[in-house]
Amino acid sequence: MTDLSGSSPLHRRTRPHGGAWVWTRGGMLLFGFTAFLLAPKIDVISVLRIEDLVFLLVLPVLIWRYTPDRTPFPGYLKWYFAYLGLATLSAIANYSSLGLFGIINVVRQVQYLIWFAVGAxxxxxxxxERFHRAITIVGIIFILWWLGEMAGIIPKIGKFTGAQGRVTLNTSGPYEISVVVVFVMLFVKNRAVLLGLIGILIATQSRITLAAALVVYLIKNPRNALIVSVPVALLVVTFLLLDPSALAESRFAEIMSPLEMWQAWRAQLLDAPVIVDLPEYRYYAYDSLWEQVDGNIDVSFEIRLIRWALIVKSLTSDWMHLSIGWGPGAWGAAVDSHLIRFLGEVGVLGTAIFTAFVAVSVFHPGYPAPYRTAMMILVICSLFIDVMTSSKIMSFLWGFAGYTTARMSRASA
Structure with a gap:
């Protein structure tokens, strides 16, 4: 029997020595997985990115000598497949307004899911140990990338190239890399590397990801609340003493209270029109957006409220859209809340199925701790970020979910 560390006598006898393991099928899959995490999110052609080329190179290695018995099929995957089925139905039902875009959106999510099989x-x-070591190396490269980006040696990429002081690394923006970094931290044991990753997380200025990481950590380690809070408080005080204006000039100064958020949301929901087609949404959410922003509250939150209210009220246009939504990808690239996105794209039925998937993933004690922790982080981040269709985030999640679930299955066999 092989334990989680892979240190049984049988495993030691069959493990390749030195660097020979890299040329094994498992080694090539691990190399491909880490290469995908590090690949810059840059378009080669309109629909093909560098990370897609990495995926296409990994695919034949996965198919070569594929062993179905090595890929478990846990309960949470059944719920996710049910969600994909509903999303496909919604894409077909909304074909007249979305065309092939809705179906392509579903295919993308299936592509990310294939990394589960790679991990398994x-x-x-x-x-x-080898898996953790590989992810730690990814973390070290991210830290060096961050330092290079801050020094101006490595250019910014993605949609936030003009956002001064916010790092993007190899992703489309600070929100995506913030979640990826938190996922990396789940597997890193070296304190110096962890400290560097925390530096990246702070430099993204993604407030919801910082809050999610802290909340989940304290939930899982309640006894460490005081141990963590004191150093963090000292670090913040020291930072402010060195540069008192830093906080006032950052996005952290724009944080609203929950009551202020609720009042602003309620007012926006009452004022929003009921849209009956997607061009009407694009007019309000993009073309005339800045005419509606008055700047009296956090601008990023105000933009979110305008789009959220339009999407939620659009469901009242007819029973079909209420039930199965407007189709995957209907609301464009930036909804800035995946919970609202799910509701608008796959309706009440699809959202209910996805909620069941999340609940099973988080609360079932038989699933690997890294996967359950990551799902908790995603749920919190989904309040304000589009995280659950991000290529880096979801491919990373499914990759280590497959790996850890398969390792757990092998240990209990």
Whole structure:
């Protein structure tokens, strides 16, 4: 029997020595997985990115000598497949307004899910220590990338190239890399690397990701609340003493109270029109957006409220849209709340199925701790970020979900 560390006598006898493991099937899959995490999110052509090329290179390695028995099928995957089925139905039902875009959106989500099989297949030959070491190396490269980006040596990419003081690294923006960094931290044991990753997380200025990481950590480690809060408080005080204006000039100064958020949301929801087609949404959410922003509250939150209210009220246009939504990808690239996005794209039925998937993932004690923790972080981040269709985030999630679930299955066999 092989334990989670892969240190049983049988495993030691069959493990390749030195660097020979890299050329094994498991080694190539692990190399492909980490290469995908590090690949810059840059378009090669209109619909093909560098990370897609990495995926296409990994795919034949996955298919080569694929062993179905090595890929478990946990309960949470059944719920996710049910969600994908509903999303496909919604894409077909809304074909007249979305065309192939809705179907392509579903295909993308299936592409990310394939990394689950990649993780599961390499679990047979890649030990936990080796997997952690590979993710730690990814973390170190991210830290060096961050330092290079801050120094102006490495250019920014993505949609936030003009956002001064916010890092993007190899992703489309600070929100995406913030969640990826938190996922990396789940597997890093080295304190110096962890400190560097925390630096990246702060430099993204993603307030919801910082809050999610802290909340989940304290939930899982309640006894460490005081141990964590004191150093963090000292770090913040020291930072402010060195540069008193830094906080006032950052996005952290714009944080609203929950009551202020609720009052602003209620007012916007009452004022929003009921749209009956997607061009009407694009007019209000994009073309005339800045005519509606008055700047009396946090601007980023105000933009969110305008779009959220339009999407929520659009469901009242007819029973079909209320039930199965307007189709995957209907609301464009930036809704800035995946909970609202799910409601608008797959309706009440699809949202209910996805809620069941999340609940099973988080609360089932038999699933790997990294996967359950990551899902908790995603749920909190989904309040204000579009995280659950991000290529880096979801591919990373499914990759280590497959690996850790397969390792756990092998240990209990």
């Amino acid at each position: 297949q390499m679990a047979a030959s890649i030990s936990t």
